Each structure stands twice: as C-alpha cells, then as structure tokens.
Amino acid sequence: MNHKIYFTPGPSQIYYTVSDHLKSAVKEDVMCISHRSAAFQKIFESTRLSLRELLEIPDGYEIYFTSSANEVWERIIQNLVIDSSHHFTNGSFAKKFHQFALSYQKNSTSTLVDDGQDFTDLSVPEKAELISVTLNETSIGFGFDMEKLKELRASYPDKLIALDGVSAFPAVKVDWQLVDTAYFSVQKCFGLPAGLGVWIVNQRCMEKYDQVKKAGIVTGSYHDLTDLKSNGDKNQTPETPNILGIYLLGKVCQDMLFRGAKMIQNDTIYKSTILYQALEQNPKFNPFIANKKIRSKTVIVSECEGGNAGIVKLLGDKGFVIGKGYGSFKDSHIRIANFPVHSKEQIEMICDLIAAY
Amino acid sequence: MNHKIYFTPGPSQIYYTVSDHLKSAVKEDVMCISHRSAAFQKIFESTRLSLRELLEIPDGYEIYFTSSANEVWERIIQNLVIDSSHHFTNGSFAKKFHQFALSYQKNSTSTLVDDGQDFTDLSVPEKAELISVTLNETSIGFGFDMEKLKELRASYPDKLIALDGVSAFPAVKVDWQLVDTAYFSVQKCFGLPAGLGVWIVNQRCMEKYDQVKKAGIVTGSYHDLTDLKSNGDKNQTPETPNILGIYLLGKVCQDMLFRGAKMIQNDTIYKSTILYQALEQNPKFNPFIANKKIRSKTVIVSECEGGNAGIVKLLGDKGFVIGKGYGSFKDSHIRIANFPVHSKEQIEMICDLIAAY
Numbered sequence: 236m237n238h239k240i241y242f243t244p245g246p247s248q249i250y251y252t253v254s255d256h257l258k259s260a261v262k263e264d265v266m267c268i269s270h271r272s273a274a275f276q277k278i279f280e281s282t283r284l285s286l287r288e289l290l291e292i293p294d295g296y297e298i299y300f301t302s303s304a305n306e307v308w309e310r311i312i313q314n315l316v317i318d319s320s321h322h323f324t325n326g327s328f329a330k331k332f333h334q335f336a337l338s339y340q341k342n343s344t345s346t347l348v349d350d351g352q353d354f355t356d357l358s359v360p361e362k363a364e365l366i367s368v369t370l371n372e373t374s375i376g377f378g379f380d381m382e383k384l385k386e387l388r389a390s391y392p393d394k395l396i397a398l399d400g401v402s403a404f405p406a407v408k409v410d411w412q413l414v415d416t417a418y419f420s421v422q423k424c425f426g427l428p429a430g431l432g433v434w435i436v437n438q439r440c441m442e443k444y445d446q447v448k449k450a451g452i453v454t455g456s457y458h459d460l461t462d463l464k465s466n467g468d469k470n471q472t473p474e475t476p477n478i479l480g481i482y483l484l485g486k487v488c489q490d491m492l493f494r495g496a497k498m499i500q501n502d503t504i505y506k507s508t509i510l511y512q513a514l515e516q517n518p519k520f521n522p523f524i525a526n527k528k529i530r531s532k533t534v535i536v537s538e539c540e541g542g543n544a545g546i547v548k549l550l551g552d553k554g555f556v557i558g559k560g561y562g563s564f565k566d567s568h569i570r571i572a573n574f575p576v577h578s579k580e581q582i583e584m585i586c587d588l589i590a591a592y
Numbered sequence: 593m594n595h596k597i598y599f600t601p602g603p604s605q606i607y608y609t610v611s612d613h614l615k616s617a618v619k620e621d622v623m624c625i626s627h628r629s630a631a632f633q634k635i636f637e638s639t640r641l642s643l644r645e646l647l648e649i650p651d652g653y654e655i656y657f658t659s660s661a662n663e664v665w666e667r668i669i670q671n672l673v674i675d676s677s678h679h680f681t682n683g684s685f686a687k688k689f690h691q692f693a694l695s696y697q698k699n700s701t702s703t704l705v706d707d708g709q710d711f712t713d714l715s716v717p718e719k720a721e722l723i724s725v726t727l728n729e730t731s732i733g734f735g736f737d738m739e740k741l742k743e744l745r746a747s748y749p750d751k752l753i754a755l756d757g758v759s760a761f762p763a764v765k766v767d768w769q770l771v772d773t774a775y776f777s778v779q780k781c782f783g784l785p786a787g788l789g790v791w792i793v794n795q796r797c798m799e800k801y802d803q804v805k806k807a808g809i810v811t812g813s814y815h816d817l818t819d820l821k822s823n824g825d826k827n828q829t830p831e832t833p834n835i836l837g838i839y840l841l842g843k844v845c846q847d848m849l850f851r852g853a854k855m856i857q858n859d860t861i862y863k864s865t866i867l868y869q870a871l872e873q874n875p876k877f878n879p880f881i882a883n884k885k886i887r888s889k890t891v892i893v894s895e896c897e898g899g900n901a902g903i904v905k906l907l908g909d910k911g912f913v914i915g916k917g918y919g920s921f922k923d924s925h926i927r928i929a930n931f932p933v934h935s936k937e938q939i940e941m942i943c944d945l946i947a948a949y
Binding site for chain 1: 596598600602603604605606610611614618621622623624625626627658659660661662663665666669691692695696697777779784785786787788810811812813814816830831832833834835836837913915
C-alpha cells in the first residue's frame with residue numbers, strides 16, 4: 236500500500252471528497268472573499284441548512300460556529316451557567332469539561348465512574364442548572380446509553396442538557412427532544428481539517444442566557460450568544476471566521492446527505508460490530524468496555540496483551556494508522572476510529588489482520 | 593481579465609503560493625495527523641521559527657496560536673488585566689477592543705480622536721495596567737506613529753503595551769523593545785485563509801499573568817496563558833487547533849523569508865506612495881487621512897466624490913476587487929489593500945485606472 240489511511244480518533248482520515256472541495260475553494264475564491272460579503276452569507280446559510288438536514292435538527296435550534304469543541308465548553312460555561320453545572324464523567328474529555336467549569340469558578344459537580352463502567356446513579360444535585368453528557372467519550376470508547384439520557388430528561392425537565400457530540404455526530408443518531416445544546420468538532424466523523432467547532436442551542440438556552448446576563452455575569456465578548464445570534468441572523472459571524480472550514484463542512488454535509496444519514500448510521504453499526512467481534516475472537520485483545528450497551532460505535536478501544544506496539548506496527552505496515560491509548564493507557568490500548576470515511580472494505584481488512592495477529 | 597484579484601482589506605487575495613501549499617498539505621496528510629503527533633510538533637516548531645525570523649521577534653517573546661485576533665483581544669483582557677486597560681482609539685477596531693474590555697467588566701478607558709485625526713494627548717490614567725495601540729486601523733487606514741509609541745514606552749515604562757499588528761505585520765517593521773504583547777490574524781498581509789490568530793507575549797506578560805491569577809480573576813480555560821505555555825513548550829496546543837492554518841502560515845513565512853522582510857517592507861512603502869499620489873492627483877479622490885505621518889501603508893483609504901460606486905465598478909470590471917468603506921463610510925470611502933501578495937505591476941495598473949477615472 237503506497238499511502239496511509241488514518242483510523243486515528245481525530246484528526247483522522249479526511250473525507251474522500253475534501254481534496255476536490257479544496258480545489259473548488261481555490262477556484263471559487265472562498266479564501267479571498269470578505270466575511271461581510273453576500274458570497275460568504277451564501278456559504279454560511281448553505282452550510283447551516285445542510286447540517287440541519289443531515290443532523291435532523293428541528294426548528295427552534297440555532298447553529299453557530301466556533302473554533303473548536305474546547306471553545307464550546309468555555310462558551311457554555313460563560314453563557315449558560317450562573318453557579319453550577321453537573322458533569323457525567325465517563326472519561327478524560329468529560330472530565331476536562333468539568334475542569335473548564337471549575338476554571339470559571341463555578342460550583343460544578345460531577346458523577347465519576349471507574350474507567351469503562353456504566354453510570355448507575357443518575358441523580359443530579361438540585362443546584363445544577365445544566366447537565367453535561369458525553370455521547371461518545373473518545374478517550375476510552377464509551378458510548379453514553381440513550382435510555383439514560385431519556386431518564387435524565389424525565390427526572391430533571393427544568394435543567395438544561397448539554398450533549399457532547401464530538402466523534403459521534405452524524406454517525407450516531409440523536410433525539411433532539413432530549414437535548415438543549417449540543418456541539419462537535421469537524422475533524423472526527425466529518426473528516427474535515429481541524430479548526431472548526433459547531434454549537435447548537437435551543438430557545439431554552441437563549442432564555443437561560445438572559446438570566447445569566449441579568450445576574451451580572453460576564454458572558455464573554457465576540458462569541459457571547461447575543462453576538463452569535465445577531466450576526467447569525469444575518470448569515471454572518473461576529474469575527475472573521477474559518478471561512479474555508481465552514482465551506483468544506485457544507486460541502487461534506489451535502490456529500491453525506493447524498494449517501495443518507497440513515498445509511499451512514501447503519502454502516503457505522505455494521506463496521507463497529509465486526510471490529511468488536513474480531514477483537515473478541517482473538518485472545519490477545521479485549522475490548523475495554525465490557526458492557527456492550529455502552530460501547531462506542533465510532534471509536535473502538537481495546538486492551539492488548541503485552542502492549543499495543545505489535546498491532547500498531549502490523550497495521551501501520553499495511554498503511555492503516557490506528558490510535559494508541561489515551562493518557563495512562565497510551566501503551567496498553569489501541570483506538571480504532573470508525574468514521575463515515577472509513578469504508579466497510581477497509582474495516583474488513585483490519586478485522587482480517589486482527590484475526591491473523 | 594478572466595479572474596478576480598482581491599484588494600479587499602482582509603480576507604484578501606491569498607498569497608500566490610497558497611494553492612500549491614494546499615496540494616502539499618493533502619499529499620503530506622497534514623489534515624489527517626494527530627495534534628499530539630511528532631509530525632504536528634514539527635509543523636508547530638517550524639512555523640514558530642519562521643515567524644520569529646520573519647518578524648524579527650527577539651528571545652523572551654513566545655508565540656501562541658488562537659483562532660482570530662478577536663480571540664486575542666479577549667485573552668489579553670482575561671490574562672493580563674486586573675482592573676483597567678487604556679485604549680488609543682483611532683477607529684472601529686481599536687474601539688471594539690475597548691468594548692471587549694468593558695464586556696469583561698474592566699474599568700477600562702480610552703483616548704478617542706475624531707476620525708482621521710492624530711492623537712495629541714498621550715496621557716494614560718494611572719490605574720491602567722495595559723496600553724492598547726492599533727498599529728494599522730483597518731477601518732479608516734490610520735497608521736499609528738511609531739514615534740508616539742516610543743513616547744508612550746518612555747512615559748509609562750511600568751505599563752504593558754499591547755500592539756495590534758492586524759493588517760500590518762510583516763509589511764510594517766516593528767521595534768519589539770516598545771511592545772510587550774502583539775497579535776495579528778493571517779488573512780491580511782500573510783494572504784492566508786482566515787481562522788488563525790497569532791499571539792506574541794513577553795516575560796513581563798507572564799509575570800503580569802501571575803498577578804492576575806493571584807488576584808483570583810478567571811483567566812479563561814484552554815487558552816489561558818499557562819495552558820498555552822505548557823503545551824507550547826512541547827510544540828503543542830491545548831486544543832486540536834487549525835493545523836492546516838498553522839502549516840500554511842509556516843510555508844508562507846518561508847516564502848516571504850526567501851523574498852526578504854526588508855524587501856517586502858520597502859515594496860509596501862513604494863506601492864502605498866504611488867497609490868496615495870494617484871488618489872491625490874485626481875480631484876475626484878481625497879485620501880481620508882490628511883496627515884501623511886499617520887497614513888496606513890497597507891490599507892489605503894480615500895473619500896470619493898459622489899460616492900464609491902463608480903470606481904468600485906470600474907476596477908471590478910478589470911478584475912480588481914477593492915473594499916468599500918467601513919461602517920458609516922460604506923458608500924463614501926474606498927479601501928485598497930496593499931499587502932505583500934499585491935505586486936507593483938498590479939498596483940501600477942490600479943493607479944493608472946484611478947488617474948484615468
């Protein structure tokens with residue numbers, strides 16, 4: 236194999252149409268146009284529409300662009316929390332969001348589970364104004380159980396629910412009725428160059444924002460929700476944004492719509508199923524999440540007997556670049572991304588190599 | 593002319609090597625690699641080194657990446673100001689930075705001048721911890737007088753000086769002895785796609801940051817100065833950054849180094865001189881800034897008799913896309929960018945068209 240294919244959990248392999256879209260971007264002067272021009276407004280509007288269709292985002296939810304999911308964490312804390320948020324912490328990224336809240340001197344709390352274990356206690360402190368749930372914890376391959384999200388919504392109808400959709404959207408379907416705000420970055424399932432975050436908020440968030448503002452709390456500056464909204468209503472952004480990123484996102488959404496969200500989601504399930512099977516059938520591997528209900532469908536994580544060096548090298552020699560473990564699991568885990576760009580044929584080849592290892 | 597050339601004040605024409613660098617980025621998997629990989633660290637280090645050489649940034653100053661200059665405004669206020677900053681406000685962008693400080697509930701002040709007039713009063717309130725100066729006010733083409741920056745440094749040696757280098761660096765030379773922190777976005781003189789800001793800070797800023805931290809003030813989260821530094825020291829970033837943007841910036845810096853910063857700066861002076869001459873010699877135009885000492889060399893702004901529609905169309909028909917006025921000057925001003933990508937030949941053609949108008 237001459238060229239590498241990235242199965243790293245993000246940044247990952249770019250979607251196969253991206254290089255063509257880059258050529259079009261050059262031809263269409265996408266990198267030259269003003270962010271106050273009609274040409275930009277058209278791009279902004281088109282990307283929003285395609286994204287709304289692909290993710291089936293209902294009316295009443297607005298879409299805004301940030302520079303990363305990290306930035307969205309910060310903006311959620313600044314704009315939607317007066318005193319406290321509660322974080323269901325199933326891995327390093329969920330934990331990081333909680334730490335962001337503490338950095339902003341909020342009295343935020345978290346429910347921690349041992350690595351790879353499911354949440355049994357779904358209680359949330361009364362003081363928490365917002366509940367944070369990480370749909371797909373990229374660090375250990377933990378997929379939050381949608382039934383539990385339903386329970387949370389039913390138990391705490393007055394609290395906002397924030398869903399981290401990083402490395403899940405659009406490969407995992409979401410019930411928007413359970414969510415007030417959600418966000419993701421584009422270098423995961425969308426197969427796009429990093430540097431763009433997407434933040435989705437509903438009307439309840441806007442009302443909560445008004446309360447935060449009334450409480451005299453600093454809500455930020457250019458990416459404060461009113462600035463995002465007043466500009467967004469004109470198909471613009473407060474600052475000069477990553478125009479190329481917004482353009483590419485719109486184009487890839489259109490490509491994915493052509494394939495169909497349902498098809499992408501079904502393929503994701505099929506590919507994850509055969510990957511977990513291959514890992515389970517070889518005694519040298521052990522999927523890190525034992526409970527199948529909470530296994531991620533997009534980031535497959537496994538323990539490796541004697542460390543990951545051997546399998547990383549074997550796959551690497553064939554051109555398949557997979558991820559090592561996160562943090563303390565660096566040398567003991569492998570993480571294999573199963574994103575829309577990754578074809579069934581490629582995943583089947585990886586399964587064969589795992590079986591023969 | 594088949595194709596447009598953008599003389600808008602940013603985003604503007606992309607540097608002529610950018611499309612080739614984009615092809616290399618695809619070939620080299622720049623959009624696929626992990627931001628924690630050695631490959632990314634190499635890109636990060638190389639871009640920093642090239643930028644340091646091009647801008648002649650001395651030791652003791654660190655370079656960090658943000659998503660925009662707007663973000664740097666916010667980070668400066670969060671990280672370097674306890675109670676008050678003072679803003680020399682020579683146009684809309686300088687004013688916006690002051691507003692950011694007010695959004696963060698600082699007791700910040702500003703010295704306002706009438707549009708196009710120079711500052712005569714250089715006094716700064718005692719309480720101000722940081723002085724903000726906009727080197728090139730993109731809205732009206734105001735170039736801050738470097739002699740005045742010297743005076744400010746001499747009068748207030750204990751205050752930090754923040755220099756807005758947007759649409760100036762690297763076409764305008766800077767004396768780093770006069771500056772503690774500086775910043776710019778890449779879609780102006782660097783001719784790059786928007787979505788990347790560069791923040792330069794010296795050791796005095798790090799000391800000030802420690803004081804802000806000690807005062808119990810929220811300094812942000814992932815783009816807090818300690819996070820930027822601890823990651824930067826490893827040639828990394830706290831979040832998954834705009835990797836493609838950092839790569840392209842490094843490549844274009846190298847291209848500009850090949851041409852030479854001195855040559856770029858001299859060409860900028862020559863091109864701005866002939867542009868102002870052409871405008872002065874045609875009675876239908878009147879450079880907005882009368883005082884030659886404070887005329888921007890990179891964004892040439894002129895009033896137009898009877899409005900800008902005629903000249904915008906004439907130049908547009910020839911393929912030269914120029915900027916309209918900013919804000920209330922939308923229909924009465926033209927703004928012509930004079931960035932490193934804009935050749936002497938192109939500027940001479942624009943001068944001829946202005947002369948014949």
